[in-house]
Amino acid sequence: MSTGTSIRLRPYEVALLRGGPRAAVTVAVVALHLRGDVEAGRPGRLRTSEASSEAAGQAPPPQTSPPSQAPPAPPAPASSPDPASSPAPLPPLAEAVRAALARPAGLPQVRDHADVRAALAELQAGLRAAGLLRAFPPHRTRNARRALDALSAEHPLPTSRKGLPESDALMAVALYGEPALHVLVPRFALRAGLITRAEVAEGKGFHSRSPRGGGTGGTAYSCGGGGGGSD
Incomplete structure (x- = not known):
């Protein structure tokens, strides 16, 4: 984030x-999901993915050879990871969310x-x-309202996830909340409890069941450290 006449958020x-x-x-949950670190568990629950757990764990133990065979050759030294292929480090909030999903x-x-x-x-x-x-x-x-208006003009609500860079997908979720989740990660968001289930009423088209305590598309802001506010 920078300040001054040009504010980049x-x-x-x-x-x-x-x-x-x-x-x-x-937004942090969606970022982790797009990286393959988080998936939906039971309805309304989040969990770290198996792929993420394996990547963070140790390598499997080496297999033992039968007595009649010669001992295996020593393994070749591991090559250094390619920085270009390594995922970017997580921002503090996303890292904290991943830690919170130890269970x-x-x-x-x-x-x-x-x-x-x-x-x-x-x-x-x-x-x-x-x-x-x-x-x-x-x-x-x-100034914050002006910055949000400028970003909304620069990043309209996407109509599809196809070809959309991850950074743009996260910005769309940040700017539009539930409407962006419906477009970008609808199945995950629904199973994980990030959006409400759509219902079909005859002659009335699609509508959403409003959750208790407010939905995820509002604009109210609360400054509480962990509660308040609506998405």
């Missing part, structure tokens, strides 16, 4: 300004995890220092 900051802590955590959990539990609350507080402090967020009462400043 990252998706996590955009989501926090637009929809509060829940929106920012949702499967729902989005509210992830948001209330101590590490996630600390990462959110750090983001909020940066936004306040940049003059984009006021603490008392907690709301966006005029």
Whole structure:
């Protein structure tokens, strides 16, 4: 994030300004899902993926040879990983969300995890220092609203995920919340509890069941460290 006449906001900051802590955590969850680190578990639950667990674990033990065979040759030295092929390091909020999913959990539990609350507080402090967020009462400043309007004009709601870079997908989720989730990761978002289930009423087309406590598409902002706000 930079300040001054030109304000460049990252998706996590955009989501926090637009929809509060829940929106920012949702962007982190989607970022981890696009990397293959997080998947939907039981309905409404998130968990780390098997591929992510294997990548973080140790290599399988070597197989033993039968007594009649010669001992195997020593393994070749491991080559250094290619920096170009290595995934980019995670931002602090996404790293905190992944740590919070050491055990499967729902989005509210992830948001209330101590590490996630600390990462959110750090983001909020940066936004306040940049003059984009006021603490008392907690709301966006005029500069923040202008920045969000400019980003919305620069990044319209996508109509498809095909060919969309990950950075643009995250920015779309940050700017538009639930409508972007419906376009980009509908099955994952529905199973993970990030969006509400659509129902079909005869003669009325599609509509969504409003969840208790508000949906994920609102614009209200709350400055609480781990709660409040709507996505």
